[in-house]
Amino acid sequence: MRTTTFLLIILALAASLSAHAQTRQVTGAVLSAVDRAPLPGVSVVVKGTTTGTSTDPEGKFNLSVPADSQPVLVLSFIGFEPTEVSVGNRSTIDAIQLKEKTTELNDVVVVGYGTQRKQDVTGAVASISAGQVAETPITRADQILQGRVGGVQVTQTNSEPGGNVSIRIRGTNSINSGNEPLFVIDGFPGAGDLNSINPSDIESIEVLKDASATAIYGSRGANGVVIITTKKGKAGANTINFEAYTGVSNIRKQYDLMNATEYATYLNEAQALNNLENRTTTPLPFTQDQIAQLGEGTDWQDEVFRQGRISNYQLGFNEGNADTRYNLSFNYFDQDGIIQNSGLKRGSIRLNLDKRVSNKINVNFTSQISRTQQQRTTVNTNGGSGGGVVLDALRFSPTQTVRDADGNYTLQNQPIPYVEIGGNPVAYADLAKDEATVTRGLINVAGEYEILKGLKLRIAGGVDIFGNLRNQFIPSTVFVGQNTNGSATKASNSNYSWLNENTLTFDRALNENNALNVVIGLTSQQFVNENYTAAANNFFTNALGSDNLGIGANILTPISGKSQNTLASYFGRVNYRLFEKYLFTFTMRADGSSRFGADNKWGYFPSAAVAYRIIDERFMENLSAFSDLKLRASYGITGNQEIGSYQSVGRYGLNAYTAGTTRLVGLAASNIPNPNLSWESTASADVGIDLAFLKNRITVTADYYYKKTTDLLLQVSIPQTSGFSNILQNAGSVQNKGFEFSLNTVNFDAKAFSWNTNLNLSL
Numbered sequence: 001m002r003t004t005t006f007l008l009i010i011l012a013l014a015a016s017l018s019a020h021a022q023t024r025q026v027t028g029a030v031l032s033a034v035d036r037a038p039l040p041g042v043s044v045v046v047k048g049t050t051t052g053t054s055t056d057p058e059g060k061f062n063l064s065v066p067a068d069s070q071p072v073l074v075l076s077f078i079g080f081e082p083t084e085v086s087v088g089n090r091s092t093i094d095a096i097q098l099k100e101k102t103t104e105l106n107d108v109v110v111v112g113y114g115t116q117r118k119q120d121v122t123g124a125v126a127s128i129s130a131g132q133v134a135e136t137p138i139t140r141a142d143q144i145l146q147g148r149v150g151g152v153q154v155t156q157t158n159s160e161p162g163g164n165v166s167i168r169i170r171g172t173n174s175i176n177s178g179n180e181p182l183f184v185i186d187g188f189p190g191a192g193d194l195n196s197i198n199p200s201d202i203e204s205i206e207v208l209k210d211a212s213a214t215a216i217y218g219s220r221g222a223n224g225v226v227i228i229t230t231k232k233g234k235a236g237a238n239t240i241n242f243e244a245y246t247g248v249s250n251i252r253k254q255y256d257l258m259n260a261t262e263y264a265t266y267l268n269e270a271q272a273l274n275n276l277e278n279r280t281t282t283p284l285p286f287t288q289d290q291i292a293q294l295g296e297g298t299d300w301q302d303e304v305f306r307q308g309r310i311s312n313y314q315l316g317f318n319e320g321n322a323d324t325r326y327n328l329s330f331n332y333f334d335q336d337g338i339i340q341n342s343g344l345k346r347g348s349i350r351l352n353l354d355k356r357v358s359n360k361i362n363v364n365f366t367s368q369i370s371r372t373q374q375q376r377t378t379v380n381t382n383g384g385s386g387g388g389v390v391l392d393a394l395r396f397s398p399t400q401t402v403r404d405a406d407g408n409y410t411l412q413n414q415p416i417p418y419v420e421i422g423g424n425p426v427a428y429a430d431l432a433k434d435e436a437t438v439t440r441g442l443i444n445v446a447g448e449y450e451i452l453k454g455l456k457l458r459i460a461g462g463v464d465i466f467g468n469l470r471n472q473f474i475p476s477t478v479f480v481g482q483n484t485n486g487s488a489t490k491a492s493n494s495n496y497s498w499l500n501e502n503t504l505t506f507d508r509a510l511n512e513n514n515a516l517n518v519v520i521g522l523t524s525q526q527f528v529n530e531n532y533t534a535a536a537n538n539f540f541t542n543a544l545g546s547d548n549l550g551i552g553a554n555i556l557t558p559i560s561g562k563s564q565n566t567l568a569s570y571f572g573r574v575n576y577r578l579f580e581k582y583l584f585t586f587t588m589r590a591d592g593s594s595r596f597g598a599d600n601k602w603g604y605f606p607s608a609a610v611a612y613r614i615i616d617e618r619f620m621e622n623l624s625a626f627s628d629l630k631l632r633a634s635y636g637i638t639g640n641q642e643i644g645s646y647q648s649v650g651r652y653g654l655n656a657y658t659a660g661t662t663r664l665v666g667l668a669a670s671n672i673p674n675p676n677l678s679w680e681s682t683a684s685a686d687v688g689i690d691l692a693f694l695k696n697r698i699t700v701t702a703d704y705y706y707k708k709t710t711d712l713l714l715q716v717s718i719p720q721t722s723g724f725s726n727i728l729q730n731a732g733s734v735q736n737k738g739f740e741f742s743l744n745t746v747n748f749d750a751k752a753f754s755w756n757t758n759l760n761l762s763l
Contacts (some may be wrong), residue, residue, distance in 0.1 A: 055237030123213030169224030178642030211636025232327030260297020607636020
């Protein structure tokens with residue numbers, strides 16, 4: 001009996017050892033393809049079996065697989081595409097990258113003062129992800145909107161590095177007030193100057209287009225809202241990331257102009273015809289011997305244009321656990337313009353920190369400090385001596401050389417008939433200086449306390465500090481500087497804004513079929529601007545440029561100013577979801593602005609929207625081609641307060657005159673006050689449809705909108721017996737209506753190559 005028992009134990013042990021010998025261990029790491037951050041909690045299963053595991057907080061896994069096979073691992077994670085990986089004979093698989101799903105209806109989009117599931121959005125909202133931002137090397141964050149969002153017109157108003165961009169969302173709403181959308185950066189409204197924002201730091205961009213989405217911003221929502229969210233720290237993703245790219249830029253096409261020989265011949269022919277017509281004997285500008293020696297002459301476009309260069313370097317740190325997460329980045333951007341001596345340099349540091357103090361308290365800190373140096377060149381299109389580099393490169397005579405016999409720049413065109421006098425464009429680009437240095441700090445701190453389950457109080461405060469110092473110098477050796485014997489200008493423009501927001505959010509599923517989200521809040525924000533300008537001319541030397549205005553013989557009268565305005569607001573929004581398919585949104589905001597008249601300090605901006613998710617109806621279950629089908633409709637009123645401060649009150653302007661040798665300065669009324677001055681109001685209606693096919697490989701969005709803006713702020717003529725010729729009043733209206741269509745397709749999607757198509761049409 002003992003012998004039998006012993007043999008059975010030996011056999012069982014041998015079987016166990018044999019079974020163990022038939023498996024082997026496979027380890028690996030799973031990363032996000034977007035930012036290569038580790039992904040914790042990813043499901044890793046051997047295909048065709050139930051054997052599996054999940055990744056740890058560092059994105060790593062360890063799995064037993066059959067020793068005598070070449071298994072395939074199936075990896076899946078919410079928000080990412082399922083991925084299959086062939087193990088082969090490997091024991092370690094490093095850096096498995098999961099791609100984000102092309103369109104995920106459960107993805108969260110940022111809306112005003114909160115977030116929503118994409119499938120629950122009732123308004124016209126377009127989203128751009130970090131991956132889409134990273135696809136294109138851009139200087140400014142707003143450039144990524146071009147061609148990607150229906151109904152959004154992006155126009156480059158200045159082609160120099162860091163040049164401004166004009167954005168119009170669903171047309172122009174105003175004549176004299178601003179038409180640019182409201183920019184909200186990490187929850188801070190009114191944070192303009194996107195030159196200081198590093199595009200590599202952007203996590204997402206949301207464009208709010210209709211009143212349902214923008215009414216939460218009240219008097220600043222009429223022109224649409226662009227919400228920019230920067231990258232936050234991720235739990236379990238302890239990474240150091242470095243990325244760099246470099247590229248070149250060239251002028252797309254140069255104008256085909258006459259060379260020196262052709263131009264001289266043309267001038268001779270013009271003078272000969274003039275002599276014949278007027279029976280004069282004016283000598284021709286050039287002799288035949290002179291023409292024979294000219295050759296090609298000077299191609300001024302070749303002289304001023306060059307191949308531009310762009311470089312970007314980004315170093316990022318991400319670390320996080322269940323209680324603390326941070327994302328820290330350093331960026332340096334350098335761009336040389338396609339015109340000589342033009343360029344942009346930007347350095348920035350950003351830190352986003354999230355801290356869970358307790359089960360009920362969370363603290364969030366976002367900050368960014370940047371410094372931008374822009375080297376500009378004179379590119380205005382005015383005629384005469386103020387032409388600038390580009391215009392004069394097109395009109396300057398090709399018979400003229402870049403430098404004279406003494407090696408100095410030629411100053412102007414030769415005195416030739418029919419030729420407008422202008423400056424040497426190479427001298428403009430090389431000698432005239434126009435430098436702008438911008439320093440900016442944007443800081444937000446927020447604390448959140450969960451009062452009850454689903455009920456949270458959030459208190460946030462922030463500051464936006466912006467300083468712009470500009471130095472300009474036009475030496476006497478440049479044609480346009482001859483009249484003033486050199487001129488210099490130093491200007492400073494500083495802006496300071498503080499913000500306080502207090503919101504109470506209730507977000508609960510009431511039961512299986514009902515869900516409610518309510519946000520109420522109050523906010524206050526103040527803007528302060530200070531500026532000065534000092535200038536001088538008639539310099540005895542060009543050596544110091546604008547560094548010492550005191551050496552100019554003629555010191556111009558300094559100009560300085562200060563203004564401030566304050567906005568106080570109350571707002572509320574209700575989102576109600578019934579049976580996961582009927583969606584309702586109601587919004588109200590009350591704004592009080594110091595910019596408007598004493599009798600119209602407050603304005604009220606309501607909106608309502610409904611949506612019907614047809615895709616969730618039972619009769620859609622057999623239509624497998626559809627991934628999404630939703631109808632939307634909205635109506636609301638928003639405002640526009642983008643006018644200067646103190647427009648409703650009586651203002652005084654500086655007046656001066658000279659009595660003998662004494663300069664007397666006084667103040668005089670410059671306008672008639674208007675205590676009834678109010679904001680422009682835009683009533684907007686929108687009807688839209690969202691469709692998706694073939695597991696979201698094809699998505700379609702179509703909208704029809706109608707907007708009418710009333711109470712336009714216009715200068716209205718009044719009898720001059722009042723002492724003035726006009727007064728600022730609310731008068732007139734303008735309307736916009738149109739159709740938007742967006743088509744996005746995923747044509748091919750593989751590990752090494754992907755091909756997407758984006759088509760937008762606006763009528």
